[in-house]
Amino acid sequence: MQKQLIKWYQENKRDFPWRKDQDPYHIWISEIMLQQTTTETVIPYYNRFLKNFPNVEALASASLEEVYKMWEGLGYYRRAKHIHESAQIILEKYQGVFPYEYDAILSLKGIGEYTAGAISSIAYGKQVPAVDGNVLRIISRYYLIKENIAETKVQKKIYQIVQELILNHDASAYNQGMMDLGATICKPVHPLCLECPIQKGCLAFKKKQMDVLPINIKKIKKQEISYITGIITYQNKYFLIQNPPGGLLENLYGFVQYDVESPYSFVSSFQEEYQQNLIIQAHIKDIKHVFSHRTWRMHVYHFILDKEIENMYTLEEINQLPLSTAHMKVLKAYLSSF
Ligand code: SF4
The missing domain is CATH 1.10.340.30 (Hypothetical protein; domain 2)
Structure with missing residues (x-):
């Protein structure tokens, strides 16, 4: 070398x-x-x-x-x-x-x-x-x-x-x-x-990991939460979840995110929750979103499913759904990454 x-x-x-x-x-x-x-x-x-x-x-x-x-x-x-x-x-x-x-x-x-x-x-x-x-x-x-x-x-x-x-x-x-x-x-x-x-x-x-590595996640301050945020796709559809009533962003739709330390841990957490395999495709962008009382640091990665599952939507369908502002930024970053 x-x-x-x-x-x-x-x-x-x-x-x-x-x-x-x-x-x-x-x-x-x-x-x-x-x-x-x-x-x-x-x-x-x-x-x-x-x-x-x-x-x-x-x-x-x-x-x-x-x-x-x-x-x-x-x-x-x-x-x-x-x-x-x-x-x-x-x-x-x-x-x-x-x-x-x-x-x-x-x-x-x-x-x-x-x-x-x-x-x-x-x-x-x-x-x-x-x-x-x-x-x-x-x-x-x-x-x-x-x-x-x-x-x-x-x-x-x-x-x-x-x-x-x-x-x-x-x-x-x-x-x-x-x-x-x-x-x-x-x-x-x-x-x-x-x-x-x-x-x-x-x-x-x-191993086709050149668009995923390096993992570069800075230490966060109090009031901040660091997430790995997943744009999970199968063909032209995106996997979204709806936030439960009562919490932050209640009823709004968004991407799956876990406060784990790397996209590799994201795959394990997703597997555990949804019993589905994911392939890590690429690191997209790191996005900061400030709410009045807390800040999200979203490390956005693209993952691929090997089949279509429930709760998957096309871009046209997503346009009709109430998406959180934070995750609208995430989607925008993903679409402009090509
Ligand atoms: S990831 Fe970097 S070091 Fe590896 S082949 Fe691609 S350009 Fe070269």
């Missing part, structure tokens, strides 16, 4: 200004700018920033206002403040030379494990993982990890997997290959598996 990915990266790598050399200062600035911002947006900002602050010294001796001015429009200004503070630390503590040790890099302001890993591997060729959302998604799919990637213990497990994968390989090319694969092929929605360089060993592809 590593060899295929690295070869693919070397032949297809995207052309970015921060990929023209391995200067740690350049990589640092680009990685900070790329946090929460797309590559297309970052390119002109990156070029302008480096023109004005070509090295640590120039950045450290600028005023914070000057740095903010160069950051204007990029958002998340805390990043600019951190960069400015870190430049001053580098100047004072490391004589203006960007630190080499992983822990020293990690101790700079605004640098977490992912950014420290990216700088260490790309600038210095160190065998350190750089695990971000892309990597969590790809590894979860590749190894068919059905656990919740929002949990720290699952993230640690994936970190260890990557650590082993890069051992004795070009970690810089591997980490950047994962970034490119996640951005262009193994995308969050509708991954392009037929064009994927690591498809041969990918278990999610083999």
Whole structure:
């Protein structure tokens, strides 16, 4: 897998200004700018920033206002403040030379494990993982990890997997290959598996779970309920239930939902309640719906039945039924997912 990915990266790598050399200062600035911002947006900002602050010294001796001015429009200004503070630390503590040790890099302001890993591997060729959302998604799919990637213990497990994968390989090319694969092929929605360089060993592809994984369910706050909400279909019909009188949304129709931790548990709960088998087809969307006194976090998945059962309706019939607003959003998301 590593060899295929690295070869693919070397032949297809995207052309970015921060990929023209391995200067740690350049990589640092680009990685900070790329946090929460797309590559297309970052390119002109990156070029302008480096023109004005070509090295640590120039950045450290600028005023914070000057740095903010160069950051204007990029958002998340805390990043600019951190960069400015870190430049001053580098100047004072490391004589203006960007630190080499992983822990020293990690101790700079605004640098977490992912950014420290990216700088260490790309600038210095160190065998350190750089695990971000892309990597969590790809590894979860590749190894068919059905656990919740929002949990720290699952993230640690994936970190260890990557650590082993890069051992004795070009970690810089591997980490950047994962970034490119996640951005262009193994995308969050509708991954392009037929064009994927690591498809041969990918278990999610083999088991047709690439549209289901990863499971990514964030911890919820009080007053919030997290559901797996199921669009259950057989041919052109949808399975709906009517809410019982007396409760929230009484008498309104809606999709089945359980407050379970994954779509795999949804299948078991549905089987238990309705004695019917379901096949998980795809993750559709995560939807938040706020009521006056509580919030639903609905993780919407599409499931298929192997035969028609009672309480199934066509779209025309659903149009005539009183559907809850929350589940109207769910249906809309499903219909626009094609
Ligand atoms: S085969 Fe598909 S799911 Fe597997 S890594 Fe490639 S793009 Fe992702």
